[in-house]
Amino acid sequence: xxxxxxxxxxxxxxxxxxxxxxxxxxxxxxxxxxxxxxxxxxxxxxxxxxxxxxxxxxxxxxxxxxxxxxxxxxxxxxxxxxxxxxxxxxxxxxxxxxxxxxxxxxxxxxxxxxxxxxxxxxxxxxxxxxxxxxxxxxxxxxxxxxxxxxxxxxxxxxxxxxxxxxxxxxxxxxxxxxxxxxxxxxxxxxxxxxxxxxxxxxxxxxxxxxxxxxxxxxxxxxxxxxxxxxxxxxxxxxxxxxxxxxxxxxxxxxxxxxxxxxxxxxxxxxxxxxxxxxxxxxxxxxxxxxxxxxxxxxxxxxxxxxxxxxxxxxxxxx
Ligand SMILES: [Zn+2]
Numbered sequence: 001x002x003x004x005x006x007x008x009x010x011x012x013x014x015x016x017x018x019x020x021x022x023x024x025x026x027x028x029x030x031x032x033x034x035x036x037x038x039x040x041x042x043x044x045x046x047x048x049x050x051x052x053x054x055x056x057x058x059x060x061x062x063x064x065x066x067x068x069x070x071x072x073x074x075x076x077x078x079x080x081x082x083x084x085x086x087x088x089x090x091x092x093x094x095x096x097x098x099x100x101x102x103x104x105x106x107x108x109x110x111x112x113x114x115x116x117x118x119x120x121x122x123x124x125x126x127x128x129x130x131x132x133x134x135x136x137x138x139x140x141x142x143x144x145x146x147x148x149x150x151x152x153x154x155x156x157x158x159x160x161x162x163x164x165x166x167x168x169x170x171x172x173x174x175x176x177x178x179x180x181x182x183x184x185x186x187x188x189x190x191x192x193x194x195x196x197x198x199x200x201x202x203x204x205x206x207x208x209x210x211x212x213x214x215x216x217x218x219x220x221x222x223x224x225x226x227x228x229x230x231x232x233x234x235x236x237x238x239x240x241x242x243x244x245x246x247x248x249x250x251x252x253x254x255x256x257x258x259x260x261x262x263x264x265x266x267x268x269x270x271x272x273x274x275x276x277x278x279x280x281x282x283x284x285x286x287x288x289x290x291x292x293x294x295x296x297x298x299x300x301x302x303x304x305x306x307x308x309x310x311x312x313x314x315x316x317x318x
Contacts, residue, residue, distance in 0.1 A: 003137045007191070007199040011130050012056045014195040015063065016123050020105070024120035026060045027102045028127025029053065031153045036099050044095040046087045049077075053130050054085035061089065061098070068094040112155045114163050121160050126194040128157050135187065135199075138206045144187045145180040147173070154179060164193055230271045232311050237292060238268050239308040240299025247302045253295075260291045 001009075016022050033047035046057045054072060061070060073086040089095045105120065107113035115121050128146050135144040148154045154170060154177030161168035161179060166186055170179050181187050184207050191200040241261045244250065250258050263278050270278070276288040283291075 003199070003202070004134045006202075007135055007196050008050070008052050008130050008133075010196050010198050011126055011194060012052050012059075014126065015059055016119070018119060019064065020117060021119050021123035022060050022064050023101055023105060024115050024117075025123040025127035026057065026064065026098070027105065027115075028124045029057050029060075029131050030102055031150070031156065032128065032131040032148055036095065038092075042092045042095045042099075044089040044098055048085050048087075048131065049082050050130075051083075051085060054087055056127070056130055057087045061087070064101075065089075065094050065098065068098075108163070110159065112152065112159050114156060114159045118164070121164055122193045122195070124160055125157070125164070125190070128160075129194060138184070138187075138203045142184040142187055143180060143182055144190060145178050147176050147178045149176050151177060161190075164190075166190055166193075231269060233272075234264070234268055234270070235309045235311045237264055237296060239305075239311070240296045240302075241265055242308070243299045243302040243305055244295070246305055257291055257295055260288065261295055264292075 016025060029046050029048070030044075035045045035047075037043055037045055046054075048054050048057065058070060058072065061068065069090040071088045071090055073088065075084045075086070076082075077084045089098060106116040108116050115124055125146075131146075132148055133144070133146040136142070146157055148157065158168055158170050158179045161181075166181065166189060167183070168179050168181055168186075170177060172178065181190060184203070188200055188203055188207075191197075191203065241250075241264055244253065244261065245265075250261050253261060259279065260275075263275055267275060267278060272288050272292060273285045276283040276285055279288070
């Protein structure tokens with residue numbers, strides 16, 4: 001089962017206690033795929049493409065109207081392969097009462113209006129996500145979206161996101177409005193406000209792991225770069241010492257420099273600090289640095305040999 005499906009399963013079990021929030025969540029399902037049908041005998045239908053959504057609609061309805069009769073129909077959609085679940089409120093009186101209650105919630109004055117209470121805004125988004133939402137596996141990428149082919153519903157969902165401080169954006173995909181979040185932190189924020197706490201923890205763990213992996217990679221790259229520098233510097237030193245050896249002979253060098261030159265030729269790949277430890281008696285890095293600089297300066301003043309590595313390195317302190 002994917003991360004998206006698991007998140008929805010968790011959210012189906014989150015049932016708000018306050019009546020205002022239950023109505024708000026039911027309204028989300030209605031806004032996406034709900035209809036008040038019939039003229040004389042009205043009944044209310046909630047369509048959904050998942051049994052999870054149907055179950056949540058039923059839970060909310062039974063909580064709000066314990067006495068009401070409902071019927072759940074399962075049909076195979078003609079054009080598509082998936083099933084369509086219809087939860088139908090059979091009583092005309094209850095249908096109208098529920099419809100009225102959904103349309104009499106306190107709304108903001110803004111355009112488009114959203115539910116006024118924060119608790120209800122959260123519940124509305126929970127319903128919207130169960131109804132038409134998806135979230136990608138955070139191991140791959142961070143992307144959460146809710147889509148609707150109804151422009152008014154999409155605008156209301158977007159405005160609710162914004163009202164809760166979530167930086168959602170809207171785009172169109174094949175004529176369908178898509179409201180999405182791309183940032184890991186924002187997705188965590190949304191999962192928190194709609195009550196998907198297990199999904200949130202899972203996502204946070206993955207984010208931490210990813211962060212650590214990136215940090216380790218950075219350190220490894222940094223280390224590799226340093227090793228690379230050390231090797232390049234050492235190769236250049238070996239070239240320059242060979243020049244001295246060829247043009248004048250190491251015996252001509254002052255004893256202190258000669259010793260450094262010999263140790264370097266013997267250990268071409270170690271760092272200057274390690275080279276200092278190989279000296280008898282051992283020499284500090286700064287002492288080695290000073291002597292090596294004198295050697296390389298001398299080497300640079302001499303004509304290059306034909307078989308040199310050709311590597312030149314600016315920093316002698318390695
Ligand atoms: Zn509420």
